[in-house]
Amino acid sequence: MLIAGNWKMNGGVALLDELAAIAAKAADTPQVDVAIFPPFTLIAPAVAQAGTVIIGGQDCHQVAAGAYTGSTSASMLVDAGATQVLCGHSERRAGFGETNQMVRAKAETALAAGLHVVICVGENRADRDNRRAGHVVGAQLDGSVPPSGTAETMVVAYEPAWAIGSGRTPTAAEISGMHDLIRAKLIQILGEDGACVRILYGGSVSPANAAEILGIPDVDGALVGGASLTAADFVPIITAAANVSQ
Numbered sequence: 001m002l003i004a005g006n007w008k009m010n011g012g013v014a015l016l017d018e019l020a021a022i023a024a025k026a027a028d029t030p031q032v033d034v035a036i037f038p039p040f041t042l043i044a045p046a047v048a049q050a051g052t053v054i055i056g057g058q059d060c061h062q063v064a065a066g067a068y069t070g071s072t073s074a075s076m077l078v079d080a081g082a083t084q085v086l087c088g089h090s091e092r093r094a095g096f097g098e099t100n101q102m103v104r105a106k107a108e109t110a111l112a113a114g115l116h117v118v119i120c121v122g123e124n125r126a127d128r129d130n131r132r133a134g135h136v137v138g139a140q141l142d143g144s145v146p147p148s149g150t151a152e153t154m155v156v157a158y159e160p161a162w163a164i165g166s167g168r169t170p171t172a173a174e175i176s177g178m179h180d181l182i183r184a185k186l187i188q189i190l191g192e193d194g195a196c197v198r199i200l201y202g203g204s205v206s207p208a209n210a211a212e213i214l215g216i217p218d219v220d221g222a223l224v225g226g227a228s229l230t231a232a233d234f235v236p237i238i239t240a241a242a243n244v245s246q
């Protein structure tokens with residue numbers, strides 16, 4: 001199991017107090033991998049006190065270096081101590097025009113820099129209402145999964161955009177059905193290795209629903225936004241993962 005927290009554009013150094021409490025829990029729960037994706041400004045100080053918590057970036061540029069004002073390269077993340085990066089979060093796809101092609105390029109650049117990648121996919125509300133969710137997610141995987149990714153270096157996060165920050169989640173059957181589809185697609189793209197890539201669910205995961213969601217077959221962990229901002233909410237999600245892992 002991997003429980004990952006995406007802090008998005010939130011927090012200053014004071015938020016590292018929450019990381020300290022999360023790191024204490026992670027040290028006590030070695031059967032669960034725990035990751036935090038803080039804003040860029042907090043990566044280096046977060047690494048300094050992360051203990052066993054994996055620290056990652058929320059994005060990187062698809063080009064290795066150069067005249068891209070305001071951007072952060074994969075090797076800069078490595079330099080700051082990060083070991084992972086999110087690629088193609090739905091807020092990047094919807095708000096910053098990231099295409100599948102860009103997401104794949106970012107992932108390839110990140111892998112080449114030595115980072116592990118979390119490829120995010122997920123349909124919007126209209127796609128689900130029009131029964132196009134499977135088609136959309138399949139096309140996102142076809143377009144954005146880097147062929148050089150492996151089960152060791154890559155994780156896929158299924159995050160329906162309509163479930164993010166909304167307090168609404170798909171049913172267990174919907175999550176299970178989509179994870180099955182993602183698994184089949186990963187095997188198609190990567191061959192045997194696709195059977196072992198971890199698939200996370202993300203979108204309004206909370207202490208209240210974590211046990212149920214993490215208990216769904218082929219859910220290998222969670223990508224958590226709002227509930228990762230406090231140890232009070234995030235630690236019970238790690239506990240739920242530990243209980244499922246037993």
Ligand code: PGA
Nearest residue numbers: 164165203204224225226
């Ligand atoms: P949420 O965000 O848990 O606040 O819904 C999840 C995400 O965007 O990764």
